[in-house]
Amino acid sequence: MRKKICAAALWCAVFAVGFGLLNALFIPKYMSEIPEGALIAEYYKEEAGHDVVFIGDCEVYENFSPDVLWREYGIPSYIRGSAQQLIWQSYYLMEETLKYETPKVMVFNVLSMKYGEPQSEAYNRLNLDGMRLSPQKLAAVRASMTEEESLLSYLFPLLRYHSRWNELGGEDVKYLFRRDMVSDSGYLMNVQVRPAEDVPQGRPLADYSFDPVCWDYLDKMADLCQEHGVQLVLVKAPSLYPYWYGQWEEQIEDYAARRGLEYLNFLELTQEAGLDFSADTYDNGLHLNLYGAEKLSRWFGAWLSEHCPVEDRRGQQPFEDIWSEKSAAYAARKARLEAEWNAREGA
DSSP, rough: HHHHHHHHHHHHHHHHHHHHHHHHSSSSOOSSEEEGHHHHHHGGOSSSSSSSSEEEHHHHHHOHHHHHHHHHHHHEEEEEEETOOOOHHHHHHHHHHHHOOOOSEEEEEEEGOEEEEOOOOOHHHHHTTTTTTSSHHHHHHHHHHOOTTTHHHHHHHHHHHHGGGGGGOOOHHHHHOOOOSSTTBBBBOOOOOOOOOOSSOOOSSSSSOOOOHHHHHHHHHHHHHTTTTOOEEEEOOOOOOOOOHHHHHHHHHHHHHHOOEEEEEGGGGGHHHTTOOSBBBTTTTSSSSSHHHHHHHHHHHHHHHSSSSSSOOOTOOHHHHHHHHHHHHHHHHHHHHHHHHHHHHOO
């Protein structure tokens, strides 16, 4: 009887290891293609806490540079951003973050208020596959799933990605057990320059009201931050498109005033931040490039230092050693990308 139990346990262990290896092999690696899919998982490699954590969509991970906040103001920060991050995904990421640390400030970008229902499985995967298994992940998946999706496929990605067998390549093997860092503290760097030209104006909408579910989750964010003694700051990044309607702006301003929150619309602060959309965007005004992100972060760092309970941690350990290494990696990535872009433009 004992031998049978041991044999059964051995087979279960072999099956679990094999299934785990297949999961790791088949899941997309997001290294050379669609690096946005690697952003969420990178947070778990962090070694120290952060005084400021950004939460939101591409308007945070493309437009703010934690390296500038550190080098010029001594503010340790991180961006928990992902592509088309919906507000309920942001909320559960915020809730999960507070399991690991309690920052002084949470910064939430409000563009996702425009989405009141799940959008697509492709974006869900970029946002949720990288989350560690937790009650927050399960809640985020349930809130995000489209009709064609199943909870089980998020728990066991092999059920979703098994059809990738004919797409597997060297990169899937190379990154089976480890991944390179695609971001700098959550910031996805881009040094290309493509000026904003002929930016389309927004078309009139039949209804400018945000969906009640978005207000519910924004309330949850405000309540969660208040409960943990964290200052919630709402921002609208200076992306020229998608269009940000004046009617949306009024609703966010009213909400911030009612809840006693700070709200910054960077579309109205481009001159103060020194942004130049002929040089500071890499995709015609949708997002800032590195140079624009550094300018915006320089302005925002000064604002955070004046209006929020952050301190200059330069010279403090372990922050000094950790951020010295981070800044070196940031500078190396910047030099490499600039060399690649200059060579491409000169070709």
